[in-house]
Amino acid sequence: MSPGTSPASPYRLLGGRIPYVEGPLKVTGTAEYTDDIHRSGTLVGRVLRSPWAHARILSIDTSEARAVPGVAAIITGEQYPTPFGVLPITHDETMLAVGKVRYIGDMIAAVATIDEPTAERALGKIRIETEPLPEFSDPRTGLTPVPEPIHERGLLGSNIQKQVLQHFGDVDAALARAAVTVRVRGQFAGVTHAFTEPLVTIAEATPDGRLTVWSATQVPHYLHRTLHEVLGIPMHRIRVIKPEVGGGFGGKSDPLPHELACAALSIATGRPVKMLFDREEVFYTNHGRHPTQNDVRIAAEADGTLLAYDIDTIIEGGAWSSFGTVTTYYNGVLAMGPYRVPNFRYRGRRVYTNKPPSGAMRAHGGTNIRYAVEVGLDELAERLAMDPFDLRERNALPPHSTTVNQFRITSTSFKACLRAVRERSGWSSKFRRLPYGQGIGLGCGFYISGSNSPIHFTPKMPQSTVHLKADMDGGIAVHCMQADIGQGSNTLMAAIVAEVLGVDLERVHVQRVDSDVSPIDLGSYSSRVTFMMGNAARRAAEAMRGQLVDAAAGLLGYPAEQLEVVHERIQVRHRPEIGVDFLAALHRAMETRGALQSSGAYTAPPMGGTFKGARAGTAPAYSFAAYVAEVDVDPETGVYRPSRVWAAFDCGRPLNRLAVEGQIEGSIHMGLGQLMGEAMEYRGTRLMNPSLLDYKIPMPGQMPEIEVLLVGEDDPEGPFGAKEAGEGPLVAILPAVANAIYDAVGVRCPTVPITPDRLLKAIDARRAGPRPWKGG
Amino acid sequence: MSTRTVPIRFQLNGLPVERSIPPERILLDLIRDELRLTGTKRGCDLGTCGCCTVLLDGTPVLSCLTLAARADGRSVTTIEGIMTGGRLHPVQAAFVECGATQCGFCTPGFVLTAVALLRENPHPDRATIVRAISGNLCRCTGYTKIVRAIERASEVAP
Numbered sequence: 048m049s050p051g052t053s054p055a056s057p058y059r060l061l062g063g064r065i066p067y068v069e070g071p072l073k074v075t076g077t078a079e080y081t082d083d084i085h086r087s088g089t090l091v092g093r094v095l096r097s098p099w100a101h102a103r104i105l106s107i108d109t110s111e112a113r114a115v116p117g118v119a120a121i122i123t124g125e126q127y128p129t130p131f132g133v134l135p136i137t138h139d140e141t142m143l144a145v146g147k148v149r150y151i152g153d154m155i156a157a158v159a160t161i162d163e164p165t166a167e168r169a170l171g172k173i174r175i176e177t178e179p180l181p182e183f184s185d186p187r188t189g190l191t192p193v194p195e196p197i198h199e200r201g202l203l204g205s206n207i208q209k210q211v212l213q214h215f216g217d218v219d220a221a222l223a224r225a226a227v228t229v230r231v232r233g234q235f236a237g238v239t240h241a242f243t244e245p246l247v248t249i250a251e252a253t254p255d256g257r258l259t260v261w262s263a264t265q266v267p268h269y270l271h272r273t274l275h276e277v278l279g280i281p282m283h284r285i286r287v288i289k290p291e292v293g294g295g296f297g298g299k300s301d302p303l304p305h306e307l308a309c310a311a312l313s314i315a316t317g318r319p320v321k322m323l324f325d326r327e328e329v330f331y332t333n334h335g336r337h338p339t340q341n342d343v344r345i346a347a348e349a350d351g352t353l354l355a356y357d358i359d360t361i362i363e364g365g366a367w368s369s370f371g372t373v374t375t376y377y378n379g380v381l382a383m384g385p386y387r388v389p390n391f392r393y394r395g396r397r398v399y400t401n402k403p404p405s406g407a408m409r410a411h412g413g414t415n416i417r418y419a420v421e422v423g424l425d426e427l428a429e430r431l432a433m434d435p436f437d438l439r440e441r442n443a444l445p446p447h448s449t450t451v452n453q454f455r456i457t458s459t460s461f462k463a464c465l466r467a468v469r470e471r472s473g474w475s476s477k478f479r480r481l482p483y484g485q486g487i488g489l490g491c492g493f494y495i496s497g498s499n500s501p502i503h504f505t506p507k508m509p510q511s512t513v514h515l516k517a518d519m520d521g522g523i524a525v526h527c528m529q530a531d532i533g534q535g536s537n538t539l540m541a542a543i544v545a546e547v548l549g550v551d552l553e554r555v556h557v558q559r560v561d562s563d564v565s566p567i568d569l570g571s572y573s574s575r576v577t578f579m580m581g582n583a584a585r586r587a588a589e590a591m592r593g594q595l596v597d598a599a600a601g602l603l604g605y606p607a608e609q610l611e612v613v614h615e616r617i618q619v620r621h622r623p624e625i626g627v628d629f630l631a632a633l634h635r636a637m638e639t640r641g642a643l644q645s646s647g648a649y650t651a652p653p654m655g656g657t658f659k660g661a662r663a664g665t666a667p668a669y670s671f672a673a674y675v676a677e678v679d680v681d682p683e684t685g686v687y688r689p690s691r692v693w694a695a696f697d698c699g700r701p702l703n704r705l706a707v708e709g710q711i712e713g714s715i716h717m718g719l720g721q722l723m724g725e726a727m728e729y730r731g732t733r734l735m736n737p738s739l740l741d742y743k744i745p746m747p748g749q750m751p752e753i754e755v756l757l758v759g760e761d762d763p764e765g766p767f768g769a770k771e772a773g774e775g776p777l778v779a780i781l782p783a784v785a786n787a788i789y790d791a792v793g794v795r796c797p798t799v800p801i802t803p804d805r806l807l808k809a810i811d812a813r814r815a816g817p818r819p820w821k822g823g
Numbered sequence: 824m825s826t827r828t829v830p831i832r833f834q835l836n837g838l839p840v841e842r843s844i845p846p847e848r849i850l851l852d853l854i855r856d857e858l859r860l861t862g863t864k865r866g867c868d869l870g871t872c873g874c875c876t877v878l879l880d881g882t883p884v885l886s887c888l889t890l891a892a893r894a895d896g897r898s899v900t901t902i903e904g905i906m907t908g909g910r911l912h913p914v915q916a917a918f919v920e921c922g923a924t925q926c927g928f929c930t931p932g933f934v935l936t937a938v939a940l941l942r943e944n945p946h947p948d949r950a951t952i953v954r955a956i957s958g959n960l961c962r963c964t965g966y967t968k969i970v971r972a973i974e975r976a977s978e979v980a981p
Contacts, residue, residue: 064922066919066920066922067919067922067924067925069927070918070919070922070924071911071915071919072927073918073924073927073930074902074911074914074915074918074919074924074927074930074931074934075862075902075903075905075906075911075915076860076861076862076863076901076902076903076931077862078927079861080861080864080928082861082865083861085859240962241962242926242928242962243864243866243872243874243926243928243929243960243961243962244864244866244926244928245865245866245867291926291927292926293864293866293926293927293928293929294925294926294928294962294963295926296962323865325868326866326867326868326869532926533924533925533926533927533963534925535922535925705921705922705968706922708922708967708968709922709925709963709964709968712964712965712967712968713925713962713963713964713965714965715965716962716964716965716966717962738867738869738871739866739867739869739871739872739960740867740869740871744960744962746957746960747953747956747957747959747966747969747970748953748954748957750965750966750967753965753967
């Protein structure tokens with residue numbers, strides 16, 4: 048078997064290339080996104096944003112604005128003071144500013160009006176008196192007590208939102224006895240999701256006392272809970288609907304204040320309200336990847352055996368906590384894997400600043416620290432005169448092992464990933480052998496396949512539940528609150544159900560997420576959907592299959608255990624000519640109970656240590672990756688281009704190869720964007736590039752040729768052996784290209800993005816030095 | 824704001840449209856908000872993302888940067904006008920088959936751009952395809968499967 052080909056799949060559908068079930072709707076413009084929904088009588092909702100980075104609000108006068116004809120409602124922060132936030136332990140946001148504003152773009156007031164121009168006029172007539180407060184644009188200035196912290200909850204009067212201190216083994220002793228130690232100090236600019244669909248919400252309060260909210264969200268359940276908490280309405284009177292979502296990548300996973308404000312405006316007016324953000328407002332909402340400063344020391348023995356990681360990280364939180372407590376842990380603990388690291392020390396600090404909030408973005412918390420580690424290992428290999436592959440092979444975590452911080456590793460095909468890309472890329476004939484300006488590099492990855500620790504307020508509830516209903520028409524309706532945001536989870540859910548029931552895919556109808564009928568799934572974050580929803584869907588389908596087989600047994604006069612389910616048919620295993628088709632079995636089963644219904648659920652097993660923060664980073668499985676990139680660098684300009692990428696990924700058994708490839712290719716795009724140029728650029732506290740013109744994501748011509756190699760083996764607990772493929776594929780590309788740049792021109796760039804001007808400076812410095820690289 | 828209106832007549836997906844519009848009306852607003860053809864997407868309002876692409880006399884234009892009055896006397900094709908006889912256009916079929924949609928928000932723009940390209944040049948090479956779609960942004964796919972889908976459509980074209 049050559050890498051990248053699969054063994055013959057034992058399944059009828061799973062393991063193949065399954066086109067997305069909603070594809071025909073998306074290519075024809077028929078798919079319905081939130082802004083495509085029209086409710087009659089809808090008012091325009093708009094928000095007033097702060098032009099001040101940090102200021103105390105002395106007064107807000109809306110009287111003039113209220114007098115503008117066409118204004119239906121104006122709301123301000125004191126009316127809705129209940130704090131909220133995605134993590135129950137850090138509720139530090141309010142729907143609209145209360146007492147002070149904390150960043151340029153912070154929401155102060157919201158209006159509902161008959162049209163856009165009226166909203167503009169009304170917003171312009173809201174009078175606000177403020178008193179300026181000291182601004183914090185650099186997290187380092189907030190590490191010690193300050194006169195006016197951004198939030199009262201800052202650690203000891205500082206702007207530190209969260210501090211994590213962890214130490215396993217004895218790092219100082221390991222450093223003292225190490226044969227070689229490398230240190231990587233890296234700076235990372237903040238980057239943002241840049242999903243194509245802007246944020247948008249429609250809320251409709253109706254005379255029956257209910258509230259319906261349609262929103263571009265990837266976690267409908269947390270929105271549902273937060274609407275309940277902030278607005279004080281029982282959850283069963285709130286209905287959250289998730290239409291198609293035009294990309295999320297983490298940016299639509301927090302419950303966002305405009306979703307609450309839109310609902311409040313609808314309640315205030317008794318009319319539907321739509322709040323559609325323009326692109327600039329999307330940038331202010333942000334919740335993108337944290338600007339990060341890493342200081343990482345890696346120690347090893349002379350044979351390359353890793354001894355210790357010593358990591359000190361400062362991440363910049365912006366104005367709110369968001370997912371930040373998790374991010375603070377992840378920036379340390381996700382350095383674990385794919386290698387065995389016996390001694391580990393981590394200090395992580397997340398600091399509030401007066402900037403748009405940072406939050407969760409694809410490969411949350413794992414991207415920047417992975418870059419530092421993988422660049423450090425490349426340097427370590429160089430210092431030890433080892434091949435980078437050999438260094439990694441030597442240290443690879445074996446299957447069914449435990450890390451020093453008590454992560455439970457089950458399946459890993461990391462070594463197979465290494466072997467696949469080493470062979471396919473022609474590594475041995477290229478590494479350090481390409482001419483000056485051309486290079487090849489290796490970067491590896493490790494990521495959680497679903498957070499074991501749900502952000503959940505009643506932890507005994509399953510993390511995912513799937514309901515099925517089959518009625519006499521032979522169609523099977525699937526209900527689940529998992530959020531397809533383009534990754535293909537609806538297709539996967541339908542395929543799992545069809546696989547288990549033996550029916551054609553077109554019989555299975557995935558229903559839109561609607562909290563009135565969809566059972567709870569915690570949504571699309573932490574790469575949890577395939578693993579958790581997949582297991583729940585499999586169990587639900589197996590339960591329904593049991594009902595169908597029992598009915599068939601009654602029809603055929605054979606015991607159920609002698610029957611098997613094949614394509615659209617249930618038959619006797621040893622006499623396959625005796626059987627009934629799916630519809631006959633379904634109709635027989637319905638005679639006594641009506642439509643068939645079944646339910647399946649998934650809860651992750653207990654795992655992890657008992658120390659403070661032990662659950663952060665625990666997951667029922669982990670994905671692994673090894674990427675090789677080739678890059679061409681122009682040493683005269685610093686312009687570089689990754690030309691080819693070999694991406695070996697271990698997602699266990701890939702259940703839909705089309706979708707897994709799509710996740711890997713898309714992750715490479717997003718990772719290259721962060722490495723090569725994307726940056727939230729600030730002058731002080733002011734965001735300077737809040738548009739897709741000035742914040743540039745890679746264009747078609749900037750993409751390398753990608754060869755995807757799927758080399759995983761079945762995971763013991765994943766559905767049909769599968770693990771995640773949504774986030775892990777991102778982390779390896781950044782260090783692979785950075786290490787290829789080193790191979791090309793002999794320089795390392797600790798500051799990301801590696802822009803041509805930064806690279807050129809480093810190249811010029813190296814060329815001016817005593818040791819030219821590869822004759823350059 | 825002006826209260827003056829101008830009359831325009833154009834073909835929209837093969838059917839005549841007559842409207843009186845303010846001269847500053849943007850084509851995207853006319854199509855999406857007034858005529859309620861919501862397949863044309865609003866992604867950035869600045870002409871950077873390409874999600875609002877429509878065909879004006881067969882040529883891709885960014886409808887968020889196009890005055891509606893420019894459509895007067897011309898033909899406008901949106902994503903809703905690409906299927907014929909209830910069948911997917913070969914470009915649409917290839918996008919489905921190749922997995923070139925993920926979130927799908929950019930898809931209408933890419934499909935229209937590709938349809939226009941293949942009308943001009945039924946068998947473009949990869950570099951030509953990449954150049955043709957360089958006005959459209961996609962954040963999900965890395966463009967790989969989009970390029971593949973357009974190649975696939977060109978293979979099945981006569």
